[in-house]
Amino acid sequence: xxxxxxxxxxxxxxxxxxxxxxxxxxxxxxxxxxxxxxxxxxxxxxxxxxxxxxxxxxxxxxxxxxxxxxxxxxxxxxxxxxxxxxxxxxxxxxxxxxxxxxxxxxxxxxxxxxxxxxxxxxxxxxxxxxxxxxxxxxxxxxxxxxxxxxxxxx
Numbered sequence: 001x002x003x004x005x006x007x008x009x010x011x012x013x014x015x016x017x018x019x020x021x022x023x024x025x026x027x028x029x030x031x032x033x034x035x036x037x038x039x040x041x042x043x044x045x046x047x048x049x050x051x052x053x054x055x056x057x058x059x060x061x062x063x064x065x066x067x068x069x070x071x072x073x074x075x076x077x078x079x080x081x082x083x084x085x086x087x088x089x090x091x092x093x094x095x096x097x098x099x100x101x102x103x104x105x106x107x108x109x110x111x112x113x114x115x116x117x118x119x120x121x122x123x124x125x126x127x128x129x130x131x132x133x134x135x136x137x138x139x140x141x142x143x144x145x146x147x148x149x150x151x152x153x154x
Contacts, residue, residue: 002051004115005066013120014111016041024048028056034104035131038061061101062088084109099145103137117154 004010011018016030029045039060046063047055054066065085073079086105111121122129136151 001068001082001116002114003048005054006048010115011032011105011148013114015108022048028058030058033121033126035127036100036104061131062086082109082112083111094135097136106132106137 004014006020006022008018008020011030016032018031019027019029021027022045024045024047026045028045029042032038032041032045039063041058043056043058044053045102046057046137047053047065052068054064056064063086064086065083067083067085069081069083071081080119084105085146098116110133111130115121123129
């Protein structure tokens with residue numbers, strides 16, 4: 001799984017068109033291929049602990065921290081758990097990451113799983129292959145946001 005986070009071609013197969021220098025201080029630039037127009041992301045690798053942790057500071061999507069932990073199980077006797085943390089500098093600590101962005105991250109992680117099984121994203125057919133899943137995630141995230149907003153103590 002580690003290579004799918006630091007190899008240009010593999011990252012391009014699940015997240016975005018990528019240009020990566022896999023070293024601390026190296027670039028981690030992304031050209032988003034999702035249907036929503038979004039400006040390119042210029043990133044710098046802040047931490048790189050081979051096979052366990054990658055932290056990227058970006059120009060427009062926050063700080064991305066990928067943490068990987070090996071666990072027993074899976075078809076080959078071991079598996080990897082990936083934890084993605086997105087940290088944004090926002091004015092209000094109560095402002096959530098937008099539901100659309102959350103839905104894209106969830107879809108992206110599904111796309112990573114598919115890549116690891118030998119099925120990279122066909123970006124030309126993203127709408128056909130992934131839009132329904134993304135819409136489902138968006139509905140779920142929006143419903144959760146409404147629930148959280150309605151459950152704050154007054």
